[in-house]
Amino acid sequence: xxxxxxxxxxxxxxxxxxxxxxxxxxxxxxxxxxxxxxxxxxxxxxxxxxxxxxxxxxxxxxxxxxxxxxxxxxxxxxxxxxxxxxxxxxxxxxxxxxxxxxxxxxxxxxxxxxxxxxxxxxxxxxxxxxxxxxxxxxxxxxxxxxxxxxxxxxxxxxxxxxxxxxxxxxxxxxxxxxxxxxxxxxxxx
Amino acid sequence: xxxxxxxxxxxxxxxxxxxxxxxxxxxxxxxxxxxxxxxxxxxxxxxxxxxxxxxxxxxxxxxxxxxxxxxxxxxxxxxxxxxxxxxxxxxxxxxxxxxxxxxxxxxxxxxxxxxxxxxxxxxxxxxxxxxxxxxxxxxxxxxxxxxxxxxxxxxxxxxxxxxxxxxxxxxxxxxxxxxxxxxxxxxxx
DNA sequence: GTCTATATTTGGATAGAC
DNA sequence: GTCTATCCAAATATAGAC
Numbered sequence: 001x002x003x004x005x006x007x008x009x010x011x012x013x014x015x016x017x018x019x020x021x022x023x024x025x026x027x028x029x030x031x032x033x034x035x036x037x038x039x040x041x042x043x044x045x046x047x048x049x050x051x052x053x054x055x056x057x058x059x060x061x062x063x064x065x066x067x068x069x070x071x072x073x074x075x076x077x078x079x080x081x082x083x084x085x086x087x088x089x090x091x092x093x094x095x096x097x098x099x100x101x102x103x104x105x106x107x108x109x110x111x112x113x114x115x116x117x118x119x120x121x122x123x124x125x126x127x128x129x130x131x132x133x134x135x136x137x138x139x140x141x142x143x144x145x146x147x148x149x150x151x152x153x154x155x156x157x158x159x160x161x162x163x164x165x166x167x168x169x170x171x172x173x174x175x176x177x178x179x180x181x182x183x184x185x186x187x188x189x
Numbered sequence: 190x191x192x193x194x195x196x197x198x199x200x201x202x203x204x205x206x207x208x209x210x211x212x213x214x215x216x217x218x219x220x221x222x223x224x225x226x227x228x229x230x231x232x233x234x235x236x237x238x239x240x241x242x243x244x245x246x247x248x249x250x251x252x253x254x255x256x257x258x259x260x261x262x263x264x265x266x267x268x269x270x271x272x273x274x275x276x277x278x279x280x281x282x283x284x285x286x287x288x289x290x291x292x293x294x295x296x297x298x299x300x301x302x303x304x305x306x307x308x309x310x311x312x313x314x315x316x317x318x319x320x321x322x323x324x325x326x327x328x329x330x331x332x333x334x335x336x337x338x339x340x341x342x343x344x345x346x347x348x349x350x351x352x353x354x355x356x357x358x359x360x361x362x363x364x365x366x367x368x369x370x371x372x373x374x375x376x377x378x
Numbered sequence: 379g380t381c382t383a384t385a386t387t388t389g390g391a392t393a394g395a396c
Numbered sequence: 397g398t399c400t401a402t403c404c405a406a407a408t409a410t411a412g413a414c
Contacts, residue, residue: 008397024301026215030390040399045391047397110299112213143371148353149364153371156345164337175338182332182342186375197379218407229381234409236379 009047011037017058021103025111028055056117059108062101067124069094074128080136081184084154087129088180091122092158102162126151133187142187153186191287198236200226206247210292214300217244245306248297251290256313258283263317269325270373273343276318277369280311281347291351315340331376342375 005014015036020028030051034041048054070090075083095102105121108114120126133150136142142150157179165171171179194200204225209217219240223230237243259279264272284291297303309315322339325331331339346368354360360368 024299026301029388031388041390042392042400043398051390107299110213110296112215143367145367145371146364148358149350149360149368149371152346152349152353153368153375156349157341159349160341160345161338164341169337171338175335178332178334179338179342182334182338182375185377186342186371188374219409220407230408231382231410232380240408 008037008039008043011039012044012047012054013058013061016054017062017100017104020055020058020107021100025055025104025107025113052113052116055108055113058104059113059117062098062105063121063124065098065101066091066094066122069097070125071128079141080132080139081141081188084129084132084136085180085184087125087132088154088158088183089176091125091155092161092176092180095158095162096165099162099166102159103166106159106163122155126155129154136187140189143189145187150187154183157183197226197228197232200228201233201236201243202247202250205243206251206289206293209244209247209296210289214244214296214302241302241305244297244302247293248302248306251287251294252311254287254290255280255283255311258286259314260317268330269321269328270330270377273318273321273325274369274373276314276321277343277347277372278365280314280344281350281365281369284347284351285354288351288355291348292355295348295352311344315344318343325376329378332378334376339376343372346372 005011012033015033016028019032019036028051030041030044033051033054034044044051044054048057070087074087078086108117109121129151130147133142133147137144145153161171161179194203201222204222205217208221208225217240219230219233222240222243223233233240233243237246259276263276267275297306318340319336322331322336326333334342350360350368
C-alpha cells in the first residue's frame with residue numbers, strides 16, 4: 001500500500017508526509033522536504049504551485065487510501081450491527097497500518113490549512129455509516145440518535161485509541177474487539 | 190472565569206490564547222501577539238524567555254482552569270455510574286464554556302510543542318475517573334476493561350462533539366444527556 | 379518595564395544555467 | 397526537469413533610550 005516512490009513528485013509527497021507526521025507541519029519546510037526527497041528546493045515548484053498545495057495533496061492522498069481500505073470487501077448481506085462493527089475494525093486497522101497517514105491527518109486538521117481543504121477526514125465513510133444507521137434504526141437494533149451524534153460515538157474512539165498506540169500502548173486483538181463491541185453497545189437500543 | 194486581563198503578562202497570555210485558538214498556532218507570531226495585547230514586541234521578552242514558553246504557559250493555564258471546573262462540587266455519596274455520567278457532563282460543559290481553551294488545547298496537542306509539555310490534557314481528571322472505574326467494576330456495574338480503554342471510550346466523544354459544536358452544530362440538553370448515557374452504556378456490564 | 383529600532387535567521391519563492 | 401544562486405518577506409530575538 002505504501003510503495004517506494006518513483007517519480008520526483010511522489011518523492012516530494014512522501015517526504016512531506018513523513019516530516020509532517022513525525023515533527024509537525026511547522027517542521028515541513030520547503031528546505032526540509034526537498035532535502036528529504038533528495039532534490040533541490042526549487043524543484044518543488046516544478047511540481048506544485050506552493051508548499052501549501054503540496055501539503056494539501058498529501059492530505060488528499062491519505063483520505064483516498066483510507067477510504068479504499070475501508071470499502072474494500074464490504075459485505076452487504078449481514079445485519080447492520082455486525083457490519084458496523086466490522087467497519088469500525090477496518091477503519092482502525094487501516095489507520096494502524098499507516099500511522100504516518102494518521103498523524104499527518106490529525107495535524108493537518110488542526111492547522112490553518114484545514115480551512116482550504118475540509119478537516120473531516122472521512123465524509124465518504126460517514127455516508128456509508130449513515131446508511132447502516134438508518135437500517136439499524138428501522139429494524140429496532142439501534143437507538144434513534146441523530147446521525148451526527150451517532151457518528152461522534154462511533155468515530156471518536158478510533159482516533160483516541162490510535163494516539164495511545166503511538167504513545168507506546170499496543171492494543172491486543174481482544175481489546176480492539178472489546179472496544180468495537182463497546183462502541184456498538186453505546187448505540188444499541 | 191475568564192476575567193479581563195490586568196497585568197501585561199496576562200494580556201500576553203490572553204492574546205496568544207485567542208490568536209492560537211482562532212487562527213492556529215502558526216499564526217500566533219510574536220508580532221501578532223504583541224499587537225493584540227497592545228504592547229511592543231520586545232516587551233514579550235521581559236515576561237517570557239521565548240515565544241514557545243509563552244505558548245506553554247497558555248496551555249498550562251488551560252489545564253488548570255478545566256480541572257478546577259470539574260472537581261468543583263463533586264459529590265462522593267452517589268453510585269459510580271451516576272457520578273461518572275455527571276463528570277462527563279461537567280467536562281463537556283467546562284470546555285463548552287471556554288471554547289477558546291478547547292481549540293487552543295487541540296492545536297497545541299498536535300503541534301511540535303507538545304513534546305515539551307505532555308499532550309494529555311487531563312491527567313488529573315483521568316485519575317478521578319480511574320477511581321470511579323475501579324469502584325464500578327467491584328460492584329459489578331462496569332465491564333472489566335483496562336483503564337486506558339475505558340478512558341478512550343469515555344473521553345473521546347467529548348472532543349469530537351465539541352468540534353461539531355464549533356462547526357455550527359448546537360447539541361441540545363437532551364442530546365448531551367443521550368450522549369452521556371451512551372458513553373455509560375458502552376462501559377456498563 | 380516599556381518602547382523604538384535593529385540584528386539575525388529562516389522560510390517561501392523565483393531566475394537562469396545546464 | 398533539475399540544479400545553483402539569490403531575492404524578498406517575515407519571524408524571533410536583542411540593544412539601548414526613556
